[in-house]
Amino acid sequence: AGLGGLEDAETEQLLDTLNHFFRPAGIRFYACGPPNSIQSDAHYRLSTIDETALCGPNDRSGAINIYVVDELLFNSISICGYAYFPGSLDRVLLDADCARNGNTIVHELGHYLGLEHTFSGGCGTASEPGCYTSGDLICDTNSESGPVFSPCQVGASNTCGSVDPSDNYMDYSDDLCMMRFTQEQVRRMRCSLETYRTQIWEAGAGNEIFGDGF
Numbered sequence: 001a002g003l004g005g006l007e008d009a010e011t012e013q014l015l016d017t018l019n020h021f022f023r024p025a026g027i028r029f030y031a032c033g034p035p036n037s038i039q040s041d042a043h044y045r046l047s048t049i050d051e052t053a054l055c056g057p058n059d060r061s062g063a064i065n066i067y068v069v070d071e072l073l074f075n076s077i078s079i080c081g082y083a084y085f086p087g088s089l090d091r092v093l094l095d096a097d098c099a100r101n102g103n104t105i106v107h108e109l110g111h112y113l114g115l116e117h118t119f120s121g122g123c124g125t126a127s128e129p130g131c132y133t134s135g136d137l138i139c140d141t142n143s144e145s146g147p148v149f150s151p152c153q154v155g156a157s158n159t160c161g162s163v164d165p166s167d168n169y170m171d172y173s174d175d176l177c178m179m180r181f182t183q184e185q186v187r188r189m190r191c192s193l194e195t196y197r198t199q200i201w202e203a204g205a206g207n208e209i210f211g212d213g214f
Contacts (some may be wrong), residue, residue, distance in 0.1 A: 005068045005096050011035045017102040018109070021169070025186040027193075032063045045071040046093070048082070055091055062199050064112065066092045068099050083108040086196030103175045110170050114192035115185055118171045119144045123160035140184045141165050147172035 006014065011031075018029050036058060043054045046069040059065045072079050072095040080098035084091055092112055098104040116136040123143045124135025131139035143160035152174040157164040166173040169181055181189070193201040 005037070005070060006035070006099060008035055010100065011068075014099060014102070014105060018105055021102070021106045022109075025181055025189060027189065029064075032060065043069060045069070045073060047073045047076075048093075051093065055093075059089075059091065061090075064090055064092060064109070064200055066094065066105070068094045068096050070096050080104045081108045083112040085111060086114045086192040090197075090200060101175050103169065103178050106169050106178070110181070110185070110189070113189035113197070115170050115181075115188060117147065118142075118165045118168050119147050122146070126161065136170070138182065138184045138188065140182045141168060141170075144171075148177075149173070152177040 015029060015031055022028065038054070038058060040054070043050065046054060046067075054069075055065065055067060058067075072081060072093055074082075078095065081092065081094040081104050083093075092105070092108050094104060094108065115138075118136050118141050120137075121135045122145050125131050125133075126143055128139055131137075131143075135141075135143050142162040142165045144157075144164040145159040148157055148164050148166035148171050152166070157166065165171055166177050167179050168185075169178045170185070171178070
């Protein structure tokens with residue numbers, strides 16, 4: 001969107017990158033058609049308060065509507081992106097420079113499919129059943145009191161009695177750090193597709209969501 005954003009070739013590369021990262025989760029994304037280039041000076045730099053003006057007339061039903069603008073602003077501060085959780089809009093917004101790094105869209109689609117930040121709620125409760133109702137609501141992600149930023153030092157921080165999950169896509173680590181979703185995160189994303197995002201998924205073989213027993 002706007003006068004900048006991504007070139008068509010960059011959009012294709014972004015889809016390839018997305019599928020590369022989600023392949024271990026058994027999730028694959030497809031383009032519904034060619035990118036819709038929205039030429040608009042008004043939305044070149046998009047404030048979150050102007051989201052509806054851009055997205056309302058352009059959202060497509062039965063699809064994840066991903067908008068890429070040259071600069072995305074929240075309270076006049078540049079941000080990389082944001083997404084809506086299941087049960088809400090089929091919409092993800094990204095800053096173009098952040099979109100090009102690949103991991104930002106993986107992180108935001110994690111939110112779109114129901115995942116919290118690994119540091120949400122702080123340390124929470126480490127063991128079952130409390131870990132399903134505190135922290136990031138996932139039991140097989142180690143608890144952490146806050147986000148891990150650069151430099152990339154997997155295993156270097158321990159804020160809640162276990163190694164902080166700085167290699168998880170739902171942390172704030174450097175791109176080179178991020179390399180995985182946990183099994184329970186994958187299950188939650190699949191559950192979100194089957195239960196809350198039914199308009200954008202197609203089942204695999206048999207009746208299971210991806211035909212692999214989940």
